[in-house]
Structures are given as C-alpha cells and as structure tokens.
Amino acid sequence: MSVKPLAITQPHWESFIKTTEEGLGYSPTRGIDQKSIPIERPDAYLASLSLDNNPNIKKDGRFKHIFMSFIGIMSVKQTLALASLSISILSKETPKGEYLVIMSGDLAQWHDSVIIGLKDPVIQSIFEEIYSYFKRANLNVWDSLPSL
Numbered sequence: 001m002s003v004k005p006l007a008i009t010q011p012h013w014e015s016f017i018k019t020t021e022e023g024l025g026y027s028p029t030r031g032i033d034q035k036s037i038p039i040e041r042p043d044a045y046l047a048s049l050s051l052d053n054n055p056n057i058k059k060d061g062r063f064k065h066i067f068m069s070f071i072g073i074m075s076v077k078q079t080l081a082l083a084s085l086s087i088s089i090l091s092k093e094t095p096k097g098e099y100l101v102i103m104s105g106d107l108a109q110w111h112d113s114v115i116i117g118l119k120d121p122v123i124q125s126i127f128e129e130i131y132s133y134f135k136r137a138n139l140n141v142w143d144s145l146p147s148l
Contacts, residue, residue: 003072003129006102008137009065011045024051043138046107063108063141070103070130081122085113110134111141 020028031053037044049062079099082089087105094100117127
C-alpha cells in the first residue's frame, strides 16, 4: 500500500507580506530570505510564521497553521488502526474490499501521529512513507526519530 501527498497549506504570500509589512513594518519573509529558503518550499510558510524573522522550526503554535492531507488505499486492519490517531480520516470501501483513505491534519497532529504510527506494526509502513515525505519537504519536525 502506498500513500501520496494530497494537499498542503499554500499561503497567499502577497496578502501575508503586505499585511505584515503594514502592521509590523517589515516583511515576514526576511528570515527565510537570509537563510536562503525558497518561498516555494513547503517549509517557507512555517518558517515565516514566527513573525520575528527567526525561521527556526520547532514544535509550537505555528504547527496549527500548516495543514496536510495524504491519500492511499489500505487494508481494513490499517484503516481501523488509523482511528486511534489525532488526524482526521475519511474512508470508503473499494470494490476489492480495501479502503480508499484520506488522512488530514495540522502539523501538530501529524507530529504526534507519525511518532505513534512508526511504532505500530500495522501502520508502520504507511507512516514511514509519510515521515519520508515530510523530510523531503523540509518539514522534518521530529528531533529524535530515525533516518529512514
């Protein structure tokens, strides 16, 4: 079974920059510019949300402002195992008896769900893929997880 990214928060940069400049007198992207984080990367919005131009990524209130969804086809057992996580699950049985599953949540929910999912043998392979995606998207917000 394979999972794929479905959706991720995409800010309206023009509004974010203009309103922040009006209110605070500086661009919220100054810090990501200094660290050479391209504005197109998924981690740019999270890094700019500090509003003080300190783009260090750590688990804090900013995680609630980044939302992601993944989609995949899973077994009944895997679908049931997902129910214990804090992410939201939509599922529909396929003609083959598997389930089309959409998993969604903010980055705080994903942070906690990945930690739990990597320890559960029923859904471990799913969360290895999800964790790998977060790493490739420069959203590796897990300090103590293994390199996969």
